[in-house]
Amino acid sequence: MLxxxxxxxQASDYVDRNVNGWQRFGMVVHLFICKHCRRFVQHVRITRDxxxxxxxxxxxxxxxxxxxxxxxxxx
Amino acid sequence: MEDxxxxxxxxxxxxxxxxxxxxxxxxxxxxxxxxxxxxxxxxLAEEVVQEGWVSVYRALPKFEGRSAVKTWLYTIISNxxxxxLRKEKRIVALEDLxxxxxxxxxxxxxxAVGHWKNPAPDWHLDSPDQLLxxxxxQKCIDHTVSILPDQQxxxxxxxxxxxxxxxxxxxxxxxxxxxxRVLLHRxxxxxxxxxxxxxxxxxx
Numbered sequence: 001m002l003x004x005x006x007x008x009x010q011a012s013d014y015v016d017r018n019v020n021g022w023q024r025f026g027m028v029v030h031l032f033i034c035k036h037c038r039r040f041v042q043h044v045r046i047t048r049d050x051x052x053x054x055x056x057x058x059x060x061x062x063x064x065x066x067x068x069x070x071x072x073x074x075x
Numbered sequence: 076m077e078d079x080x081x082x083x084x085x086x087x088x089x090x091x092x093x094x095x096x097x098x099x100x101x102x103x104x105x106x107x108x109x110x111x112x113x114x115x116x117x118x119l120a121e122e123v124v125q126e127g128w129v130s131v132y133r134a135l136p137k138f139e140g141r142s143a144v145k146t147w148l149y150t151i152i153s154n155x156x157x158x159x160l161r162k163e164k165r166i167v168a169l170e171d172l173x174x175x176x177x178x179x180x181x182x183x184x185x186x187a188v189g190h191w192k193n194p195a196p197d198w199h200l201d202s203p204d205q206l207l208x209x210x211x212x213q214k215c216i217d218h219t220v221s222i223l224p225d226q227q228x229x230x231x232x233x234x235x236x237x238x239x240x241x242x243x244x245x246x247x248x249x250x251x252x253x254x255x256r257v258l259l260h261r262x263x264x265x266x267x268x269x270x271x272x273x274x275x276x277x278x279x
Contacts, residue, residue: 003185003188003189003190004185004189004190004191005180005185005189005190006189008180009180009260011260012256012259012260012263013256013260016256016259018241018256036191036194036195037191039194039195039197040194040195042201043195043198043267043270044263044267046198046201046202046203046206047263047266047267047270048235048263049203050203050206050207051216051231051235051236051266052203052235052236052238053203053204053207054207054213054216054236056102056236057105057106057217057236058101058102058105059100059101059102059103059104059105063100063101063104063105064097064100064101064104066125067100067104067125067128068093068096068097068100070125070126070128070129071096071128071129071132
């Protein structure tokens with residue numbers, strides 16, 4: 001049976017569904033009995049989903065101008 | 076991903092319309108620099124991306140849309156960076172995956188049999204939407220992402236922000252699947268550490 005340390009190390013793979021059937025089964029059994037690991041895995045999931053929902057970081061005007069200057073350069 | 080910018084007009088881009096191209100640059104420049112940095116290192120990354128944009132601009136009329144624009148961009152920049160890397164005969168050191176795992180999951184958080192001795196604290200803000208409402212937390216997160224090691228940062232941006240498939244990320248960065256997964260987990264742990272602290276103290 002997995003211990004908490006192993007569950008914590010596999011938490012991202014678990015929430016991303018990058019584990020095989022046996023690994024998943026081991027995680028599910030452990031999470032059923034361990035509230036600390038349930039919380040930890042939930043934090044990984046919240047962090048991942050939160051980052052996916054944030055606004056896209058855009059380049060500054062200066063950065064865009066610099067690129068456009070390179071595009072307009074005669075060959 | 077919530078995006079307030081107008082959608083890219085693919086037809087205009089293919090006609091090399093400058094305004095649409097500027098929009099494309101604004102949307103992806105920083106992410107492309109992060110990816111280039113992971114491949115070729117800090118000193119040449121900006122230059123490689125600058126040259127990459129010229130290649131992108133020239134190739135736009137031939138873009139067939141077989142992949143998403145962003146996947147196409149990442150592929151072009153990654154190829155440019157890899158070519159440059161070969162030319163310069165540079166060796167960019169990969170992060171050491173052994174030893175200190177991530178700080179957040181250090182041995183002193185677990186007892187001798189691997190059970191939590193010091194478990195993660197409860198979060199009172201416990202949904203992505205609640206976290207999104209915290210302006211100060213956004214700044215803490217931006218800062219933390221900005222100081223992630225280059226490869227960790229590139230993997231994190233590609234996977235959790237750009238939602239690229241793991242196989243794509245392996246191709247773009249020329250690294251293995253297991254390496255990508257380790258880097259991704261480490262990046263998330265660093266952010267979780269920041270969120271833990273913010274939830275407890277209201278500070279970064």
